[in-house]
Amino acid sequence: MKKLEFQNGDKLPILGLGTWKSEPGEVRKAIVWAIEAGYRHLDCAKIYQNEKEVGEGIAIAIESGLVTRKDLFVTSKLWNNAHKAEQVRPALESTLKDLGLDYLDLYLVHWPLAFKSDVTFAKEPEDFHTYSEVPLGETWRAMQEVKSEGLAKHIGVSNFNQNKLNELKEVGGQQPEMNQVEMHPFLPQSGLVDYCKSHQILMTAYSPLGSPDSRSDKHENDPKLLSNPIVKEIATKHGATEGQVLIAWSITRDIAVIPKSTNKGRIKENFEASQLELDAEDLQKLRDIGISHRFVDGSFFTGDNSPYTLSDLWDDH
Ligand code: A2P
DSSP states (O other): OOEEEOTTSOEEESBOEEOTTOOTTTHHHHHHHHHHHTOOEEEOOGGGSOHHHHHHHHHHHHHTTSOOGGGOEEEEEEOGGGOSHHHHHHHHHHHHHHHTOSOEEEEEEOSSOEEOTTOSSOOSGGGEEOTTTSOHHHHHHHHHHHHHTTSEEEEEEESOOHHHHHHHHHHOSSOOSEEEEEOBTTBOOHHHHHHHHHTTOEEEEESTTOOTTOOSGGGTTSOOSTTOHHHHHHHHHHTOOHHHHHHHHHHHTTOEEOOBOOOHHHHHHHHGGGGOOOOHHHHHHHHTOOOOOOSSOOGGGOSTTOSOOGGGTOTTO
16 A cells, blocks of 8 residues: 655654444444555544544444554544634544544644634624634644644645645644545646645645535536546546546545445445556546536635635635
Protein backbone atom coordinates (compact mmCIF):
# COMPACT_ATOMS: atom_id res chain seq x y z
CA MET A 1 0.00 0.00 0.00
CA LYS A 2 1.35 3.39 -1.06
CA LYS A 3 1.85 5.87 1.81
CA LEU A 4 1.96 9.66 1.90
CA GLU A 5 4.58 11.26 4.11
CA PHE A 6 4.22 14.19 6.49
CA GLN A 7 7.14 16.60 6.89
CA ASN A 8 8.29 14.86 10.11
CA GLY A 9 8.41 11.50 8.32
CA ASP A 10 5.13 10.09 9.73
CA LYS A 11 3.24 8.10 7.11
CA LEU A 12 -0.41 7.94 6.06
CA PRO A 13 -1.72 4.86 4.18
CA ILE A 14 -3.13 6.38 0.99
CA LEU A 15 -6.40 4.40 1.11
CA GLY A 16 -8.68 4.71 4.11
CA LEU A 17 -12.23 3.82 5.09
CA GLY A 18 -14.74 6.68 5.05
CA THR A 19 -17.47 6.70 7.71
CA TRP A 20 -19.71 9.60 6.60
CA LYS A 21 -23.29 8.24 6.38
CA SER A 22 -22.22 4.91 7.92
CA GLU A 23 -25.24 4.07 10.01
CA PRO A 24 -25.04 3.24 13.68
CA GLY A 25 -25.76 -0.48 13.85
CA GLU A 26 -23.56 -1.03 10.80
CA VAL A 27 -20.36 0.89 11.29
CA ARG A 28 -18.92 -1.21 14.14
CA LYS A 29 -18.85 -4.29 11.93
CA ALA A 30 -17.60 -2.25 8.96
CA ILE A 31 -14.57 -1.08 10.96
CA VAL A 32 -13.67 -4.64 11.95
CA TRP A 33 -14.18 -5.93 8.37
CA ALA A 34 -12.04 -3.10 7.04
CA ILE A 35 -9.19 -3.78 9.47
CA GLU A 36 -9.41 -7.51 8.62
CA ALA A 37 -9.22 -6.61 4.92
CA GLY A 38 -6.04 -4.58 5.53
CA TYR A 39 -7.23 -0.97 6.00
CA ARG A 40 -5.12 0.93 8.54
CA HIS A 41 -6.49 4.44 7.84
CA LEU A 42 -9.92 5.39 9.22
CA ASP A 43 -11.60 8.70 8.50
CA CYS A 44 -14.11 9.94 11.09
CA ALA A 45 -15.82 13.15 12.22
CA LYS A 46 -17.84 14.34 15.20
CA ILE A 47 -20.75 15.31 12.96
CA TYR A 48 -21.06 11.81 11.49
CA GLN A 49 -22.62 11.00 14.88
CA ASN A 50 -21.17 7.50 14.91
CA GLU A 51 -17.75 7.91 16.54
CA LYS A 52 -18.72 5.88 19.61
CA GLU A 53 -19.53 2.91 17.45
CA VAL A 54 -16.41 3.44 15.30
CA GLY A 55 -14.48 3.35 18.60
CA GLU A 56 -16.15 0.06 19.53
CA GLY A 57 -15.02 -1.39 16.20
CA ILE A 58 -11.45 -0.19 16.81
CA ALA A 59 -11.51 -1.69 20.32
CA ILE A 60 -12.71 -5.06 18.99
CA ALA A 61 -9.93 -5.09 16.38
CA ILE A 62 -7.27 -4.23 18.97
CA GLU A 63 -8.58 -6.64 21.62
CA SER A 64 -8.71 -9.50 19.13
CA GLY A 65 -5.07 -8.89 18.21
CA LEU A 66 -5.71 -7.80 14.59
CA VAL A 67 -3.79 -4.54 15.10
CA THR A 68 -2.29 -2.30 17.74
CA ARG A 69 -3.19 1.37 18.14
CA LYS A 70 0.13 2.31 16.58
CA ASP A 71 -0.73 0.41 13.38
CA LEU A 72 -3.78 2.61 12.81
CA PHE A 73 -4.02 6.12 11.37
CA VAL A 74 -7.19 7.74 12.73
CA THR A 75 -8.51 11.11 11.52
CA SER A 76 -11.37 13.13 12.98
CA LYS A 77 -12.78 16.60 12.44
CA LEU A 78 -13.77 19.59 14.55
CA TRP A 79 -17.42 20.48 14.00
CA ASN A 80 -18.47 24.02 13.08
CA ASN A 81 -20.08 24.64 16.49
CA ALA A 82 -16.78 24.45 18.40
CA HIS A 83 -14.57 27.00 16.61
CA LYS A 84 -13.95 29.30 19.59
CA ALA A 85 -10.47 28.98 21.10
CA GLU A 86 -11.73 27.53 24.38
CA GLN A 87 -13.97 24.97 22.62
CA VAL A 88 -11.39 23.21 20.45
CA ARG A 89 -9.65 21.12 23.08
CA PRO A 90 -12.91 19.93 24.76
CA ALA A 91 -14.31 19.04 21.31
CA LEU A 92 -11.24 16.96 20.56
CA GLU A 93 -11.37 15.34 24.00
CA SER A 94 -15.00 14.40 23.42
CA THR A 95 -14.10 12.79 20.08
CA LEU A 96 -11.20 10.92 21.73
CA LYS A 97 -13.54 9.66 24.45
CA ASP A 98 -16.05 8.43 21.86
CA LEU A 99 -13.34 6.76 19.79
CA GLY A 100 -11.72 5.27 22.91
CA LEU A 101 -8.33 6.74 21.97
CA ASP A 102 -5.83 8.95 23.73
CA TYR A 103 -4.60 10.72 20.62
CA LEU A 104 -5.63 11.26 17.00
CA ASP A 105 -3.23 10.91 14.11
CA LEU A 106 -4.89 13.81 12.32
CA TYR A 107 -7.43 16.44 13.41
CA LEU A 108 -9.07 18.65 10.79
CA VAL A 109 -11.16 21.83 10.90
CA HIS A 110 -14.20 20.39 9.09
CA TRP A 111 -15.41 23.61 7.37
CA PRO A 112 -14.13 27.21 7.27
CA LEU A 113 -17.25 28.58 8.99
CA ALA A 114 -18.61 28.75 12.52
CA PHE A 115 -21.96 27.99 14.18
CA LYS A 116 -23.13 28.97 17.65
CA SER A 117 -22.21 26.32 20.20
CA ASP A 118 -25.77 25.00 20.73
CA VAL A 119 -26.43 24.57 16.99
CA THR A 120 -25.71 21.35 15.10
CA PHE A 121 -26.90 22.45 11.64
CA ALA A 122 -27.27 26.20 11.21
CA LYS A 123 -30.41 27.26 9.32
CA GLU A 124 -31.21 30.79 10.50
CA PRO A 125 -28.94 33.87 10.51
CA GLU A 126 -28.78 33.80 14.32
CA ASP A 127 -27.40 30.23 14.25
CA PHE A 128 -24.10 31.38 12.77
CA HIS A 129 -21.06 33.20 14.10
CA THR A 130 -19.51 35.65 11.67
CA TYR A 131 -15.79 35.84 10.92
CA SER A 132 -15.55 38.98 13.06
CA GLU A 133 -17.04 37.07 16.02
CA VAL A 134 -14.92 33.93 15.54
CA PRO A 135 -12.03 34.50 13.15
CA LEU A 136 -10.55 31.44 11.47
CA GLY A 137 -7.18 32.41 12.93
CA GLU A 138 -8.57 31.93 16.46
CA THR A 139 -9.63 28.36 15.61
CA TRP A 140 -6.33 27.65 13.88
CA ARG A 141 -4.25 28.83 16.88
CA ALA A 142 -6.26 26.46 19.09
CA MET A 143 -5.61 23.63 16.61
CA GLN A 144 -1.88 24.40 16.88
CA GLU A 145 -2.23 24.11 20.68
CA VAL A 146 -3.81 20.65 20.60
CA LYS A 147 -1.03 19.49 18.32
CA SER A 148 1.65 20.85 20.65
CA GLU A 149 -0.06 19.04 23.56
CA GLY A 150 0.17 15.75 21.63
CA LEU A 151 -3.61 15.20 21.45
CA ALA A 152 -3.34 15.20 17.65
CA LYS A 153 -0.11 14.18 15.92
CA HIS A 154 -1.00 16.24 12.84
CA ILE A 155 -3.48 19.02 12.10
CA GLY A 156 -5.18 20.21 8.96
CA VAL A 157 -8.36 21.43 7.36
CA SER A 158 -11.21 20.30 5.14
CA ASN A 159 -13.17 22.25 2.51
CA PHE A 160 -10.60 25.07 2.51
CA ASN A 161 -9.93 26.96 -0.73
CA GLN A 162 -6.72 28.81 -1.61
CA ASN A 163 -7.90 32.11 -0.08
CA LYS A 164 -8.70 30.46 3.22
CA LEU A 165 -5.37 28.59 3.25
CA ASN A 166 -3.64 31.92 2.58
CA GLU A 167 -5.46 33.41 5.59
CA LEU A 168 -3.98 30.70 7.80
CA LYS A 169 -0.51 31.65 6.56
CA GLU A 170 -1.09 35.06 8.19
CA VAL A 171 -1.58 33.30 11.54
CA GLY A 172 1.94 31.87 11.31
CA GLY A 173 3.23 28.81 13.13
CA GLN A 174 2.31 25.26 12.13
CA GLN A 175 0.47 25.32 8.81
CA PRO A 176 -2.20 22.78 7.76
CA GLU A 177 -0.63 19.43 6.94
CA MET A 178 -3.73 18.16 5.14
CA ASN A 179 -6.63 19.58 3.14
CA GLN A 180 -9.51 17.14 2.68
CA VAL A 181 -11.86 18.10 -0.14
CA GLU A 182 -14.32 16.51 -2.53
CA MET A 183 -12.35 15.10 -5.45
CA HIS A 184 -13.07 12.68 -8.33
CA PRO A 185 -12.88 12.82 -12.15
CA PHE A 186 -15.90 15.21 -12.28
CA LEU A 187 -14.05 17.54 -9.85
CA PRO A 188 -10.29 17.04 -10.24
CA GLN A 189 -9.46 20.25 -8.28
CA SER A 190 -6.27 20.79 -10.33
CA GLY A 191 -5.62 24.37 -9.14
CA LEU A 192 -6.04 23.47 -5.48
CA VAL A 193 -3.91 20.33 -5.92
CA ASP A 194 -1.07 22.45 -7.39
CA TYR A 195 -1.41 25.00 -4.58
CA CYS A 196 -1.33 22.31 -1.87
CA LYS A 197 1.62 20.55 -3.47
CA SER A 198 3.63 23.78 -3.57
CA HIS A 199 2.80 24.46 0.11
CA GLN A 200 3.60 20.91 1.35
CA ILE A 201 -0.05 20.27 2.20
CA LEU A 202 -1.16 16.66 1.64
CA MET A 203 -4.65 16.09 0.24
CA THR A 204 -7.47 13.62 0.83
CA ALA A 205 -10.34 13.04 -1.61
CA TYR A 206 -13.79 12.68 -0.07
CA SER A 207 -16.86 11.42 -1.97
CA PRO A 208 -14.49 9.65 -4.40
CA LEU A 209 -17.38 7.54 -5.76
CA GLY A 210 -19.64 10.56 -6.18
CA SER A 211 -21.53 10.01 -2.93
CA PRO A 212 -24.24 7.86 -4.56
CA ASP A 213 -26.09 7.59 -1.23
CA SER A 214 -26.79 11.36 -1.15
CA ARG A 215 -29.80 10.91 -3.40
CA SER A 216 -32.60 13.17 -2.36
CA ASP A 217 -34.86 15.18 -4.65
CA LYS A 218 -32.17 17.85 -4.67
CA HIS A 219 -29.67 15.39 -6.15
CA GLU A 220 -32.02 13.64 -8.58
CA ASN A 221 -30.45 15.28 -11.63
CA ASP A 222 -26.83 14.93 -10.54
CA PRO A 223 -24.64 13.16 -13.09
CA LYS A 224 -23.76 9.61 -12.06
CA LEU A 225 -20.07 8.96 -11.56
CA LEU A 226 -20.08 5.19 -10.97
CA SER A 227 -22.07 4.51 -14.15
CA ASN A 228 -20.23 7.02 -16.33
CA PRO A 229 -19.37 5.34 -19.69
CA ILE A 230 -15.66 6.34 -19.56
CA VAL A 231 -15.31 4.94 -16.03
CA LYS A 232 -17.10 1.75 -17.16
CA GLU A 233 -14.87 1.38 -20.23
CA ILE A 234 -11.69 1.64 -18.12
CA ALA A 235 -13.09 -0.82 -15.57
CA THR A 236 -13.87 -3.36 -18.31
CA LYS A 237 -10.40 -2.93 -19.84
CA HIS A 238 -8.72 -3.83 -16.52
CA GLY A 239 -11.22 -6.44 -15.35
CA ALA A 240 -11.89 -4.14 -12.40
CA THR A 241 -15.02 -2.50 -10.97
CA GLU A 242 -16.01 1.12 -11.53
CA GLY A 243 -15.43 1.85 -7.84
CA GLN A 244 -11.90 0.47 -8.09
CA VAL A 245 -11.13 2.70 -11.10
CA LEU A 246 -12.25 5.80 -9.19
CA ILE A 247 -10.20 4.88 -6.12
CA ALA A 248 -7.12 4.05 -8.22
CA TRP A 249 -7.46 7.44 -9.94
CA SER A 250 -6.79 9.23 -6.63
CA ILE A 251 -3.99 6.88 -5.63
CA THR A 252 -2.24 7.48 -8.97
CA ARG A 253 -2.37 11.23 -8.27
CA ASP A 254 -0.80 10.72 -4.78
CA ILE A 255 -3.99 11.85 -3.11
CA ALA A 256 -5.36 9.93 -0.11
CA VAL A 257 -8.83 8.54 -0.73
CA ILE A 258 -11.55 7.45 1.71
CA PRO A 259 -14.41 5.56 0.02
CA LYS A 260 -17.23 4.88 2.45
CA SER A 261 -18.74 1.44 2.65
CA THR A 262 -20.45 -0.64 5.29
CA ASN A 263 -20.79 -3.63 2.95
CA LYS A 264 -18.25 -6.41 3.59
CA GLY A 265 -17.76 -7.26 -0.09
CA ARG A 266 -17.40 -3.64 -1.22
CA ILE A 267 -15.02 -2.84 1.68
CA LYS A 268 -12.73 -5.59 0.38
CA GLU A 269 -13.28 -4.67 -3.28
CA ASN A 270 -12.36 -1.05 -2.58
CA PHE A 271 -9.23 -2.06 -0.68
CA GLU A 272 -8.08 -4.14 -3.65
CA ALA A 273 -8.13 -0.99 -5.80
CA SER A 274 -4.66 -0.32 -4.40
CA GLN A 275 -3.45 -3.10 -6.75
CA LEU A 276 -4.99 -1.48 -9.85
CA GLU A 277 -2.63 0.55 -12.04
CA LEU A 278 -4.19 3.02 -14.44
CA ASP A 279 -2.11 3.85 -17.52
CA ALA A 280 -1.55 7.18 -19.30
CA GLU A 281 -4.40 6.49 -21.74
CA ASP A 282 -6.86 5.85 -18.86
CA LEU A 283 -5.78 9.04 -17.11
CA GLN A 284 -6.17 11.06 -20.32
CA LYS A 285 -9.68 9.66 -20.85
CA LEU A 286 -10.62 10.60 -17.28
CA ARG A 287 -9.17 14.10 -17.80
CA ASP A 288 -11.38 14.42 -20.88
CA ILE A 289 -14.49 13.06 -19.16
CA GLY A 290 -16.36 16.25 -20.08
CA ILE A 291 -18.50 16.58 -16.94
CA SER A 292 -17.81 19.02 -14.15
CA HIS A 293 -19.80 18.51 -10.98
CA ARG A 294 -19.59 19.13 -7.25
CA PHE A 295 -21.85 16.75 -5.29
CA VAL A 296 -21.37 18.43 -1.87
CA ASP A 297 -22.11 21.94 -3.07
CA GLY A 298 -22.07 23.83 0.23
CA SER A 299 -25.43 25.50 -0.43
CA PHE A 300 -26.65 24.22 2.97
CA PHE A 301 -24.22 26.62 4.75
CA THR A 302 -24.59 29.64 2.48
CA GLY A 303 -27.33 31.78 0.98
CA ASP A 304 -29.76 34.35 2.33
CA ASN A 305 -29.86 32.95 5.86
CA SER A 306 -26.10 32.80 6.31
CA PRO A 307 -23.30 35.35 6.65
CA TYR A 308 -21.19 33.05 4.46
CA THR A 309 -21.13 32.78 0.67
CA LEU A 310 -19.94 30.09 -1.71
CA SER A 311 -16.78 32.13 -2.32
CA ASP A 312 -15.86 31.42 1.32
CA LEU A 313 -15.82 27.74 0.35
CA TRP A 314 -14.81 27.22 -3.26
CA ASP A 315 -12.16 28.80 -5.50
CA ASP A 316 -14.46 28.83 -8.54
CA HIS A 317 -17.06 31.22 -7.09
P1 A2P B 1 -22.28 0.82 0.74
O1 A2P B 1 -21.88 1.40 2.06
O2 A2P B 1 -23.56 0.07 0.80
O3 A2P B 1 -21.16 0.01 0.09
P2 A2P B 1 -18.62 7.98 -1.34
O4 A2P B 1 -17.44 7.38 -0.64
O5 A2P B 1 -18.28 8.64 -2.64
O6 A2P B 1 -19.41 8.91 -0.43
O7 A2P B 1 -19.63 6.79 -1.74
C1 A2P B 1 -20.22 5.99 -0.73
C2 A2P B 1 -21.40 5.26 -1.33
O8 A2P B 1 -20.95 4.36 -2.36
C3 A2P B 1 -22.15 4.40 -0.36
O9 A2P B 1 -23.51 4.46 -0.70
C4 A2P B 1 -21.60 3.01 -0.58
O10 A2P B 1 -22.58 2.05 -0.27
C5 A2P B 1 -21.34 3.02 -2.07
N1 A2P B 1 -20.18 2.19 -2.45
C6 A2P B 1 -19.05 1.97 -1.75
N2 A2P B 1 -18.19 1.22 -2.44
C7 A2P B 1 -18.77 0.97 -3.63
C8 A2P B 1 -18.37 0.25 -4.81
N3 A2P B 1 -17.19 -0.34 -4.89
N4 A2P B 1 -19.26 0.19 -5.84
C9 A2P B 1 -20.46 0.80 -5.77
N5 A2P B 1 -20.89 1.50 -4.70
C10 A2P B 1 -20.06 1.59 -3.64
